[in-house]
Amino acid sequence: MTQTSHPSDKALVPFVSVDHMMQLIHRIGLEQMLRELAGYIEDDFRRWELFDKTPRVASHSAEGVIELMPTSDGEVYGFKYVNGHPKNMKEGLQTVTAFGLLANVDNGYPVLLSEMTILTALRTAATSAMVAKHLAPKGARTMAMIGNGAQSEFQSLAMKAICGIDTVRLWDIDSKATAKCAANLAGHGLRVVPCTSAEQAIEGAQILTTCTADKQCATILSDNMVGPGVHINAIGGDCPGKTELAPGILSRAGVFVEYPPQTRIEGEIQQMPEDFPVTEIWEVITGRKPGRRNAEQITLFDSVGFATEDFSALRYVRDKVKGTGLSHMLDLLADPDDPRDLFGMVQRAAPAEM
Amino acid sequence: MTQTSHPSDKALVPFVSVDHMMQLIHRIGLEQMLRELAGYIEDDFRRWELFDKTPRVASHSAEGVIELMPTSDGEVYGFKYVNGHPKNMKEGLQTVTAFGLLANVDNGYPVLLSEMTILTALRTAATSAMVAKHLAPKGARTMAMIGNGAQSEFQSLAMKAICGIDTVRLWDIDSKATAKCAANLAGHGLRVVPCTSAEQAIEGAQILTTCTADKQCATILSDNMVGPGVHINAIGGDCPGKTELAPGILSRAGVFVEYPPQTRIEGEIQQMPEDFPVTEIWEVITGRKPGRRNAEQITLFDSVGFATEDFSALRYVRDKVKGTGLSHMLDLLADPDDPRDLFGMVQRAAPAEM
Numbered sequence: 001m002t003q004t005s006h007p008s009d010k011a012l013v014p015f016v017s018v019d020h021m022m023q024l025i026h027r028i029g030l031e032q033m034l035r036e037l038a039g040y041i042e043d044d045f046r047r048w049e050l051f052d053k054t055p056r057v058a059s060h061s062a063e064g065v066i067e068l069m070p071t072s073d074g075e076v077y078g079f080k081y082v083n084g085h086p087k088n089m090k091e092g093l094q095t096v097t098a099f100g101l102l103a104n105v106d107n108g109y110p111v112l113l114s115e116m117t118i119l120t121a122l123r124t125a126a127t128s129a130m131v132a133k134h135l136a137p138k139g140a141r142t143m144a145m146i147g148n149g150a151q152s153e154f155q156s157l158a159m160k161a162i163c164g165i166d167t168v169r170l171w172d173i174d175s176k177a178t179a180k181c182a183a184n185l186a187g188h189g190l191r192v193v194p195c196t197s198a199e200q201a202i203e204g205a206q207i208l209t210t211c212t213a214d215k216q217c218a219t220i221l222s223d224n225m226v227g228p229g230v231h232i233n234a235i236g237g238d239c240p241g242k243t244e245l246a247p248g249i250l251s252r253a254g255v256f257v258e259y260p261p262q263t264r265i266e267g268e269i270q271q272m273p274e275d276f277p278v279t280e281i282w283e284v285i286t287g288r289k290p291g292r293r294n295a296e297q298i299t300l301f302d303s304v305g306f307a308t309e310d311f312s313a314l315r316y317v318r319d320k321v322k323g324t325g326l327s328h329m330l331d332l333l334a335d336p337d338d339p340r341d342l343f344g345m346v347q348r349a350a351p352a353e354m
Numbered sequence: 355m356t357q358t359s360h361p362s363d364k365a366l367v368p369f370v371s372v373d374h375m376m377q378l379i380h381r382i383g384l385e386q387m388l389r390e391l392a393g394y395i396e397d398d399f400r401r402w403e404l405f406d407k408t409p410r411v412a413s414h415s416a417e418g419v420i421e422l423m424p425t426s427d428g429e430v431y432g433f434k435y436v437n438g439h440p441k442n443m444k445e446g447l448q449t450v451t452a453f454g455l456l457a458n459v460d461n462g463y464p465v466l467l468s469e470m471t472i473l474t475a476l477r478t479a480a481t482s483a484m485v486a487k488h489l490a491p492k493g494a495r496t497m498a499m500i501g502n503g504a505q506s507e508f509q510s511l512a513m514k515a516i517c518g519i520d521t522v523r524l525w526d527i528d529s530k531a532t533a534k535c536a537a538n539l540a541g542h543g544l545r546v547v548p549c550t551s552a553e554q555a556i557e558g559a560q561i562l563t564t565c566t567a568d569k570q571c572a573t574i575l576s577d578n579m580v581g582p583g584v585h586i587n588a589i590g591g592d593c594p595g596k597t598e599l600a601p602g603i604l605s606r607a608g609v610f611v612e613y614p615p616q617t618r619i620e621g622e623i624q625q626m627p628e629d630f631p632v633t634e635i636w637e638v639i640t641g642r643k644p645g646r647r648n649a650e651q652i653t654l655f656d657s658v659g660f661a662t663e664d665f666s667a668l669r670y671v672r673d674k675v676k677g678t679g680l681s682h683m684l685d686l687l688a689d690p691d692d693p694r695d696l697f698g699m700v701q702r703a704a705p706a707e708m
Contacts, residue, residue, distance in 0.1 A: 022699075059459075061460075107417070150694050150696040334448065334469060334472050340443065
């Protein structure tokens with residue numbers, strides 16, 4: 001049966017597997033890919049007003065959350081499936097796994113399916129560093145990396161590639177995580193300083209990145225730990241009931257967010273009153289609003305991750321896999337010769353009589 | 355590199371392609387599959403109160419809509435991606451394409467990815483017939499099938515397999531669609547009567563199914579066409595601005611819906627006041643509310659398609675593909691040996707130095 005063995009081109013959707021994504025990273029080079037991704041993400045923040053934006057659609061359970069994050073620029077539609085299950089790590093599973101899809105708005109046909117567990121780590125790091133480029137104090141060279149889990153190496157290398165840091169000071173409640181991160185970063189051109197406390201980690205750092213995974217209100221940074229002039233990149237507080245910073249820090253800082261309706265539910269500012277003033281990061285990127293006001297100001301990027309960042313990352317992957325062979329064609333869409341004849345297509349797929 | 359060539363079991367997600375779905379249908383038999391699907395769908399309506407329900411998340415454009423339809427029963431999470439683009443047909447594309455996913459609520463890991471273009475046609479037909487079993491007049495043997503597109507054969511055979519109809523009267527604004535439907539239904543044990551008008555099609559029919567695709571308020575059935583005692587299965591009115599029935603019919607009928615918050619936006623009742631009384635179909639299935647009150651009543655299933663129906667269909671496919679070989683394993687999830695060591699996994703996937 002021709003129909004069963006040769007689906008038409010329209011029926012086939014390119015799929016980028018985990019293996020293909022890893023090959024793509026090695027082909028481009030991780031730091032180059034982080035820089036290019038940051039460019040795509042920044043471009044999409046510049047055309048922020050064009051996007052169909054909605055807070056993510058979350059299904060919460062006792063153990064975690066499963067989310068769908070859709071958006072569209074009017075020509076291309078994208079969404080990401082992502083889970084967050086802090087307890088997974090103890091069972092040898094990823095806390096966060098993800099995949100995503102792009103489709104044509106014009107006809108609704110999917111045009112790319114991609115793994116996004118690795119890609120999410122990359123886009124999160126690229127976003128953090130792109131924002132730090134706008135907000136961190138001039139000449140920042142040292143980052144404290146608090147929380148040395150799956151994100152930590154990507155964050156460190158993105159800050160090196162995009163903001164020019166040369167030193168990372170690592171701390172994690174679990175010293176094995178710090179040892180893992182330090183070992184992974186060896187040979188990547190960063191001075192790596194493992195520390196034994198958060199206080200020690202932030203000594204001399206101009207950028208403080210917090211990325212811990214407990215699903216609870218925790219105080220990873222207390223008010224008295226944070227001096228003037230630093231940039232805080234807070235990425236671990238990303239769902240209701242999960243925060244990392246003492247409220248006192250928020251009160252003293254200029255707070256920058258992706259999409260306020262989502263951040264007020266999920267971010268560090270869930271601890272603050274509903275009218276707590278924030279600046280949307282797209283306004284800084286487009287020059288509508290000032291970013292850092294002076295050398296003494298504490299700037300805080302209260303990042304929860306937004307759908308446009310995934311959209312940018314999927315756009316990037318779509319552009320980059322072209323012609324590389326780094327995708328499988330997936331028989332995902334039924335495409336009968338006559339679109340009204342789905343039934344006939346199914347009938348013709350019957351196995352031949354013996 | 356072991357990591358790249360052998361992803362762990364946890365990283366792999368079974369994928370049911372279009373070809374595999376068609377093979378599954380032929381292995382089980384279409385009418386048997388429709389009956390079994392109706393059973394799964396009915397079972398899930400019986401445990402309606404358990405589900406995490408939300409109106410679908412729609413992204414509308416001038417040409418159509420792309421929707422995500424998530425739900426969860428607390429143990430399993432599912433969602434469907436589906437588009438609706440009426441103009442696609444003219445370009446040789448499907449009006450509706452879809453795929454879906456099931457995941458474990460407990461850890462967020464996907465456990466099934468499946469084509470759903472064909473499966474949606476099956477679940478829609480199975481839902482229609484399951485509901486008609488509850489609402490249609492006793493001894494209904496003839497269905498008028500108005501709109502002879504991609505859904506029409508599935509609707510006809512589901513009504514035969516589940517409600518025992520023996521005659522379908524076909525009508526479509528395009529006589530080629532009617533000829534296609536009649537040809538496809540030949541040899542399936544139904545008396546098929548092609549008609550030249552909607553009025554002729556509904557003569558002597560106890561069940562009237564409307565399934566047309568124009569994205570506009572149309573009057574496929576006018577008030578004076580519908581006599582007492584029939585059951586109307588209205589499945590074409592399924593998005594804002596798209597209806598098929600004259601409001602007068604709604605006023606005279608007992609109206610049954612899937613999920614009122616969604617149907618009031620998308621269904622036939624979008625034409626009626628916000629407090630227009632409807633009965634939720636799960637209440638009829640569980641015996642909480644009466645269905646058809648008497649032989650003269652017009653019953654109307656204002657069906658827009660709900661996420662639990664897709665969830666039921668995906669559960670069914672998951673159960674049925676087990677052990678058949680009718681799925682590919684997809685390298686969708688990154689699964690490093692140490693969950694915190696995503697970076698190490700990527701590094702170890704580097705191609706060997708030459």
